[in-house]
Amino acid sequence: MKPPYQITNKILMLITSISEKIGEINGAFLYRLTTELRKKNRIKTIQSSLEIEGNTLTEEQITALLENKRIIAPKKDILEVQNAIEVYDRLNQFNPYQLKDLEKAHSILMNGLIESAGKFRTTNVGIVKGSKVEHIAPGGTMIRGLMKDLFRYLKKDDDLLLVKSCVFHYEFEFIHSFVDGNGRMGRLWQTLILMQQYPVFEFLPVESLIKQRQKIYYSKLSESDKKGNSTPFIEFMLEIISDALEEVLQSQNKPLYAGDRISLFKDKIGKNKFSRKDYLYHFKNISAPTASRDLKWAVEKGILAKFGEQRLTEYQFLSN
Structure with a gap:
C-alpha cells in the first residue's frame, strides 16, 4: 500500500528549484567535488547526524579519528563515530532497494552499541520527549511486514525519486524499525537513495542543515504523525535539499581548467x-x-x- 501524502504546490515548486540546481551542478561538473571538500563534507555529515543523537565529538576530533590519531572523549561517542565513518566509507556497497542491505548497514552503524545491531525490534516501543509520549510506534510483530511494504513502494511507485526519498525517510522514522539508531539510519538511507540518480548527494552536507534546524525537523515529523501523512515532512526535507544544493553552487562555482x-x-x-x-x-x-x-x-x-x-x-x- 502506498504511504499517504499529497503533492502540494510547494512541493512542485521545490522540485523545480532542486532540478534546476542539479542541472546547473551537472552542467558545471560540480558533482565532482575536490577530494578536500569531499572529506570536509563527509566529516560535517557524520558530526551533524551524530550530534542530533547526542554525540559530543567535534569536527576536529572526528578528523583526528579519520587520521588514526588518539583523542580523549567518551568511549561510546568514539565508537559511534568510528562506526559512522565505516558505514559512510562503504556507502557505495549498499543497494538502497534491498532490505537486507539496510539491516547490514545498521549492524555496522550500531556495532558494539546495542546487542541487536542489524536486527529489527520485536518489542513494542514509545518515543518519549521529556515527560511526554511523543510517538507510539507500530508493534514489534508488524515491523518486517511494514518494512517490506515500504521497500516495495520505493522500488515500484512512479513518483519522483526526490519525493520517494523523503517519504521513505519519514515512514522509516514512523515505523521505528530498530531498538536504536533509527534517526541516523533514516538520514543515511535517504542520502543513499538520492545518490542513485544524483551523484552529488554522496558528499552533500544535508545533515548539517538538518542539525541547524533540528527543532523544525522533529516538529515536522510530529506534524506529519498528527496529520496522518508525510506531506509536511516532504516539504521540509525538500527545502533542506534545495538549500544544500545552493551551498554547493555558492562555494564551488569556479572555472574548470585543462x-x-x-x-x-x-x-x-x-x-x-x-x-x-x-x-x-x-x-x-x-x-x-x-x-x-x-x-x-x-x-x-x-x-x-x-x-x-x-x-x-x-x-x-x-x-x-
Whole structure:
C-alpha cells in the first residue's frame, strides 16, 4: 500500500528549484567535488547526524579519528563515530532497494552499541520527549511486514525519486524499525537513495542543515504523525535539499581548467578512443582551440595516446 501524502504546490515548486540546481551542478561538473571538500563534507555529515543523537565529538576530533590519531572523549561517542565513518566509507556497497542491505548497514552503524545491531525490534516501543509520549510506534510483530511494504513502494511507485526519498525517510522514522539508531539510519538511507540518480548527494552536507534546524525537523515529523501523512515532512526535507544544493553552487562555482576537464572526460569515455569533436561535444562551453590545447597537454603529460593526424586524429587514455 502506498504511504499517504499529497503533492502540494510547494512541493512542485521545490522540485523545480532542486532540478534546476542539479542541472546547473551537472552542467558545471560540480558533482565532482575536490577530494578536500569531499572529506570536509563527509566529516560535517557524520558530526551533524551524530550530534542530533547526542554525540559530543567535534569536527576536529572526528578528523583526528579519520587520521588514526588518539583523542580523549567518551568511549561510546568514539565508537559511534568510528562506526559512522565505516558505514559512510562503504556507502557505495549498499543497494538502497534491498532490505537486507539496510539491516547490514545498521549492524555496522550500531556495532558494539546495542546487542541487536542489524536486527529489527520485536518489542513494542514509545518515543518519549521529556515527560511526554511523543510517538507510539507500530508493534514489534508488524515491523518486517511494514518494512517490506515500504521497500516495495520505493522500488515500484512512479513518483519522483526526490519525493520517494523523503517519504521513505519519514515512514522509516514512523515505523521505528530498530531498538536504536533509527534517526541516523533514516538520514543515511535517504542520502543513499538520492545518490542513485544524483551523484552529488554522496558528499552533500544535508545533515548539517538538518542539525541547524533540528527543532523544525522533529516538529515536522510530529506534524506529519498528527496529520496522518508525510506531506509536511516532504516539504521540509525538500527545502533542506534545495538549500544544500545552493551551498554547493555558492562555494564551488569556479572555472574548470585543462586537468579538470581531462579528468572528468576520462570518467565519461573510459578506455574508448575518441576525437576532438567528441571532447567538444562533452564540453560545449569551450572553443575548438581550447579543446586542442587540452588534448595536447594531456598527450605531453602521458595521460593520452594520440593516433593519426589532422581530422583523423583519435585519442585514448593510457592506463596508470
